[in-house]
Amino acid sequence: MTAARLEDEEAISPASLAGVPRAPGRVSWRREAAAMAVGFALLALAPFVFADSYSRHVLIMVFIYAIVASNWDLSLGYGGVFNFGHIALFGIGVYAYSLLTKLAAMDPWIAMAASGVIAVVAAVVVTIPILRLKGIYIVLVTFGFAQLVMQVILSQSDYTGGTQGLVRIPGLYVFDHNMVRDAKFAYFYIAFGLLVLSTIFLRLFVRSRTGISVVALRDNEEYAVSRGISLVRQRLITLAASAFFTGVAGAFYAAYQRNASVEVFGMSLATIVLSMVLLGGTGTIYGAIVASFVLTIFSEAMADFGAWRPIITALLILAVMLAYPGGIVGMLRSGWTGFAGLSKRAK
Amino acid sequence: MALLELDGVSKAFGSLKAVDGVSFKVEAGEIFGIAGPNGSGKSTLFNTITGIPFGPDRGVVRFDGAEIQGLPGHRIARLGLARTFQRETAFDGLTVFENALMGATFAGSDGGTAAEAAAEALEFVGFDRADLGRSAGELSVFQRKCLMLATAIATRPKMLLLDEPASSLTKPEIDSSIDLIRRIAARGITILLIEHVLTLLMSLSQHLLVLNEGSVLALGDPRSVVADARVVEAYLGSRKAA
Numbered sequence: 407m408t409a410a411r412l413e414d415e416e417a418i419s420p421a422s423l424a425g426v427p428r429a430p431g432r433v434s435w436r437r438e439a440a441a442m443a444v445g446f447a448l449l450a451l452a453p454f455v456f457a458d459s460y461s462r463h464v465l466i467m468v469f470i471y472a473i474v475a476s477n478w479d480l481s482l483g484y485g486g487v488f489n490f491g492h493i494a495l496f497g498i499g500v501y502a503y504s505l506l507t508k509l510a511a512m513d514p515w516i517a518m519a520a521s522g523v524i525a526v527v528a529a530v531v532v533t534i535p536i537l538r539l540k541g542i543y544i545v546l547v548t549f550g551f552a553q554l555v556m557q558v559i560l561s562q563s564d565y566t567g568g569t570q571g572l573v574r575i576p577g578l579y580v581f582d583h584n585m586v587r588d589a590k591f592a593y594f595y596i597a598f599g600l601l602v603l604s605t606i607f608l609r610l611f612v613r614s615r616t617g618i619s620v621v622a623l624r625d626n627e628e629y630a631v632s633r634g635i636s637l638v639r640q641r642l643i644t645l646a647a648s649a650f651f652t653g654v655a656g657a658f659y660a661a662y663q664r665n666a667s668v669e670v671f672g673m674s675l676a677t678i679v680l681s682m683v684l685l686g687g688t689g690t691i692y693g694a695i696v697a698s699f700v701l702t703i704f705s706e707a708m709a710d711f712g713a714w715r716p717i718i719t720a721l722l723i724l725a726v727m728l729a730y731p732g733g734i735v736g737m738l739r740s741g742w743t744g745f746a747g748l749s750k751r752a753k
Numbered sequence: 754m755a756l757l758e759l760d761g762v763s764k765a766f767g768s769l770k771a772v773d774g775v776s777f778k779v780e781a782g783e784i785f786g787i788a789g790p791n792g793s794g795k796s797t798l799f800n801t802i803t804g805i806p807f808g809p810d811r812g813v814v815r816f817d818g819a820e821i822q823g824l825p826g827h828r829i830a831r832l833g834l835a836r837t838f839q840r841e842t843a844f845d846g847l848t849v850f851e852n853a854l855m856g857a858t859f860a861g862s863d864g865g866t867a868a869e870a871a872a873e874a875l876e877f878v879g880f881d882r883a884d885l886g887r888s889a890g891e892l893s894v895f896q897r898k899c900l901m902l903a904t905a906i907a908t909r910p911k912m913l914l915l916d917e918p919a920s921s922l923t924k925p926e927i928d929s930s931i932d933l934i935r936r937i938a939a940r941g942i943t944i945l946l947i948e949h950v951l952t953l954l955m956s957l958s959q960h961l962l963v964l965n966e967g968s969v970l971a972l973g974d975p976r977s978v979v980a981d982a983r984v985v986e987a988y989l990g991s992r993k994a995a
Contacts, residue, residue: 427886428868429848429850429851430848430849430850430885430886431848431849431850431851431885431886431887431888432848432886615854615855615858615867618847618851618854618855619855619858619859621844621846621847622844622847622851622852622855624846625843625844625845625846625847626842626843626844628805628806628826628838629838629842629843629844629901630844630855631805631806631825631826631827631830632803632805632826632827632830632835632836632838633830633835633855633856633859633860633904633905633908634827634830634831634855634856634858634859634860634861634908635827635855635859636825636827636859637827689846
């Protein structure tokens with residue numbers, strides 16, 4: 407029974423350690439996998455509840471935000487690296503896909519995967535100068551990197567369209583399915599599939615020993631190094647890992663919108679996604695995803711409030727963060743603890 | 754052959770010579786004590802040996818037959834040279850078990866799986882099964898010190914460098930630390946121990962080195978070292994001045 411040996415509650419082998427779970431103090435991976443499967447299965451039913459293309463469009467945007475925010479949570483929340491170039495990785499995905507499909511006439515699906523790889527390469531390039539830096543200096547370098555990428559794109563207007571951006575970017579295809587007249591049915595499931603893959607990847611990563619070592623480095627760099635963890639190697643891995651699906655999400659966004667502009671490098675998008683990471687609760691992956699839903703849907707629901715919309719949103723974020731510094735996940739956790747305490751007392 | 758050998762090790766910060774031409778040898782299996790007043794360069798000496806965060810400017814550090822000065826800190830840890838820090842440190846975002854697992858995974862040297870090494874090291878320093886899943890952030894000072902020792906033991910080191918293991922501990926906690934250090938030595942781990950509490954050093958170490966202003970002031974068996982007039986002066990000041 408080789409399968410049984412992989413089971414979570416399986417004891418670590420020596421007799422003296424019998425009964426020690428593989429990850430004491432953590433939710434077992436079976437339980438997490440089951441919860442994740444239920445959550446995603448419910449989400450997969452959404453297009454049957456929401457048949458109109460507007461609702462589906464909102465959900466597609468939620469999925470894109472969720473991918474970008476949860477991957478940012480890997481470098482920022484788990485790694486503690488203030489990578490303010492994360493949105494640039496998304497922008498690089500947008501432009502990599504646009505240029506590869508438009509100029510090189512590459513197959514859209516291959517271009518989407520290639521955009522992820524290009525974002526990974528870009529992440530490695532930006533990581534090298536920040537390896538020996540800390541805190542605010544990492545913010546400066548990574549922010550500068552984002553600006554640099556934007557300037558390069560603006561300056562190469564013959565290819566990138568400069569401030570005009572690019573239009574008529576080839577979309578994705580699924581066999582002979584008509585992607586335009588299906589009320590965004592196909593794009594919904596492509597975005598949904600990307601979110602599922604990205605989330606599974608991120609959770610596997612943070613539960614792995616490499617993932618744990620990333621937190622160790624965040625908590626105390628010198629102590630982590632003294633236990634054999636290589637700062638250079640782990641930091642490169644973290645940033646590279648957070649880049650792939652971010653780049654793919656950028657490519658998907660370009661394919662879905664059929665146009666690209668340098669606005670994706672702007673502060674406005676960076677601020678929205680950063681508020682999702684923080685509001686959700688850093689270092690959880692799920693928090694960023696949940697917050698993407700909450701913020702996007704909240705923002706859409708308040709469309710009639712005009713200029714009041716961002717103000718009310720900001721106040722809401724402030725209120726939650728003041729009451730629960732752990733964000734939405736922190737709020738849910740303390741709610742659960744309270745509930746568990748009550749039900750114990752009731753017995 | 755000595756397990757650890759320093760030859761003319763120096764480290765300066767600007768014009769301040771924090772460690773100045775220090776040479777000594779530590780034989781395998783012994784407990785070797787390093788004493789000295791505050792600011793005498795004890796912790797800087799540890800930093801230069803372990804490369805965390807920096808190696809020496811000059812001089813040679815030989816560990817287990819190989820020169821290690823200039824190697825990055827994580828590589829030195831993997832060679833079997835583990836250290837603790839003066840301030841009790843832990844990976845607060847991780848569980849007790851995960852703390853030890855890190856040492857075992859990334860610097861563990863011989864035999865068995867990392868999970869086994871981690872669980873065994875935690876049991877050895879006195880953690881209960883029920884503690885393994887606790888968050889390291891909620892431990893007491895003494896427990897954090899013990900956890901720091903467990904993460905070091907989990908690397909299966911040949912040698913352990915302890916930087917003031919008794920600082921900010923109560924008397925009974927110091928007693929159990931002394932007992933624990935003896936038990937670590939009994940596992941065959943060579944120990945290099947920094948303390949400025951002389952009584953602790955006297956009761957544990959076979960050799961004692963006293964640093965003052967970055968240089969070796971005295972070196973030998975503990976009893977004769979503490980009787981040395983220069984050592985008394987460095988600790989208490991000279992009679993003439995008083």
